[in-house]
Amino acid sequence: MSSGLESRARIGILISxxxxxxxxxxxxxxxGRIPNAQIAVVISDQVNAAGLxxxxxxxxxxxxxxxxxxxxxxxxxxxxxxxxxxxxDLVCLAGYMRxxxxxxxxxxxxxxxNIHPSLLPSFPGLDAQKxxxxxxxxxTGCTVHFVDxxxxxxxIIAQRVVPVRDDDTVETLSERILVEEHxxxxxxxxxxxxxxxDSIIEDxxxxx
Ligand code: GAR
Numbered sequence: 001m002s003s004g005l006e007s008r009a010r011i012g013i014l015i016s017x018x019x020x021x022x023x024x025x026x027x028x029x030x031x032g033r034i035p036n037a038q039i040a041v042v043i044s045d046q047v048n049a050a051g052l053x054x055x056x057x058x059x060x061x062x063x064x065x066x067x068x069x070x071x072x073x074x075x076x077x078x079x080x081x082x083x084x085x086x087x088x089d090l091v092c093l094a095g096y097m098r099x100x101x102x103x104x105x106x107x108x109x110x111x112x113x114n115i116h117p118s119l120l121p122s123f124p125g126l127d128a129q130k131x132x133x134x135x136x137x138x139x140t141g142c143t144v145h146f147v148d149x150x151x152x153x154x155x156i157i158a159q160r161v162v163p164v165r166d167d168d169t170v171e172t173l174s175e176r177i178l179v180e181e182h183x184x185x186x187x188x189x190x191x192x193x194x195x196x197x198d199s200i201i202e203d204x205x206x207x208x
Contacts, residue, residue, distance in 0.1 A: 007036055008036050008037055008038050009036060009037040009038070009089045009090060009193050009196070009197075010037075010038060010040040010086065010087055010088050010089045010090075011025065011029070011037055011038065011039050011040060011088065011089070011090050011091075011092060011189070012039075012040055012041050012042075012043065012083045012086065012088035012090070012091050012092070013025060013026075013039060013041070013042045013043070013055075013091075013092045013093075013094050014042075014043050014044070014045075014079070014091065014092070014093050014094065014096035015042060015043070015044050015046075015049055015051040015052075015094050015095055015096055016044060016045055016046050016049055016095055016096050016097040016098070017046065017049050017050060017051060017095050017097070018049075018050050018051055018095060019042070019049065019050060019051015019052070019054050019055065019094065019095065020051075020095075020178060020181075020182065021092075021094035021095060021115055021181055021182065021185050022042055022051050022054070022055060022092075022094045022095075023051070023054050023058075024181070024182035024183075024185055024186060025039065025092060025094065025185055025186055025189060026039050026055070026058050026060060028185075028186030028189070028190075030058070033186050033190070034186050034189050034190050034193065035190070036193070037189075037193060039055075039058075039060050040061070040086040040087070040088050041060070041061045041062070041063055041082065041083070041086045041088065042055040042060050042061070042062045042063070043062070043063045043064075043065055043079055043082055043083070044062065044063075044064050044065075045064075045065055045066065045067055045075070045079075045096070045097075045098055046064075046066075047064050047066055049064075051094075051095075052064070061086075063082050065078050065079050065082065067098075072098070072099070072100075072101045073101045073103060075098075076100060076101040076103055076104040077103065079104065080103065080104055080107045080108075083107075083108070084107070088108075089111065089196065090111050090112075090113070090189070090192065090193065090196070091108050091111060091112045091113070092112075092113050092114075092115075092185070092189065093112065093113065093114040093115070093147065094115060094185070095115075096114075099151070100112070100147060102149065105147065105148065105149065110146065111196070112146065112147040113144055113145070113146060113147065113157065113185075113188065113189065113192060114144070114145055114146075114147045114152070114154075115142060115143070115144050115181055115184070115185050115188075116128060116142065116143050116144075116145065116152050117129055117140075117142050117174065117177045117178070117181065118131070118132055118140055118141065118142070118143065119139070119140055119141045119142075119143060119159055119161065120143040120145060120152055120153070120156060120159075121152075121153065122135075122137070122140075123135070123140070124151050124152035124153065125151055125152065127170075128140075129170050129173045129174045129177060130170050132164060132173070133164065133168060133169075133170060133173060137164055138163065138164055139161055139162070139163055139164060140161075140162055140164055140173070140177065141159055141160045141161040141162045141177065141180060142159065142160050142162070142177050142180050142181045142184055143156055143158075143159045144156075144157045144158050144159075144184055144185055144188035144189075145157055157188045157191060157192060158184055158187055158188040158191065159184070160180040160181075160183065160184045162176050162177050162180055
């Protein structure tokens with residue numbers, strides 16, 4: 001898709017830790033639930049991220065771009081270069097715990113997705129499940145959205161709802177939300193790739 005001609009969309013996934021959403025995406029690609037796509041690279045800002053080994057086991061290339069006290073702009077420049085070098089069409093943040101610079105956003109405008117463990121716009125930022133419990137909501141869930149300059153505030157692509165139980169702890173609630181995240185993220189990526197393909201076809205027909 002990078003040139004508008006390749007049929008398999010190239011997905012780059014950014015992680016900082018466990019990487020269970022990355023695994024859900026990779027498995028959805030390999031089983032064809034996300035059709036005509038491939039995971040081009042998994043990039044982590046943490047050298048010890050457990051997700052790195054899970055990606056390697058699946059034969060996916062991994063890259064570590066450590067922060068090493070650099071500015072956000074410097075760090076992001078290296079990540080963008082790594083994504084561009086692999087002709088990535090779509091960037092999926094999967095538990096990537098760093099806000100992106102304007103330069104990163106501009107490089108992949110409209111092509112960066114994030115998954116967040118709440119029904120946005122409720123409970124953006126850190127510890128979304130804890131925020132939901134403290135607020136006493138009866139329903140929460142997860143959201144996949146486009147990433148823009150706002151904190152977890154970009155346009156929403158898809159959501160799933162999860163009931164909050166009276167005896168829920170942060171752990172039990174997080175676990176139940178995570179089950180839904182693993183279904184939701186592949187579904188949302190499929191929707192966005194369909195839209196990107198349609199816009200490429202439209203562009204081509206406009207040019208011809
Ligand atoms: C997931 O619950 C994801 O929604 C959340 O971090 C976890 C990462 O788990 N992301 C955020 O809170 C982003 N604001 P994973 O590494 O196993 O996918």
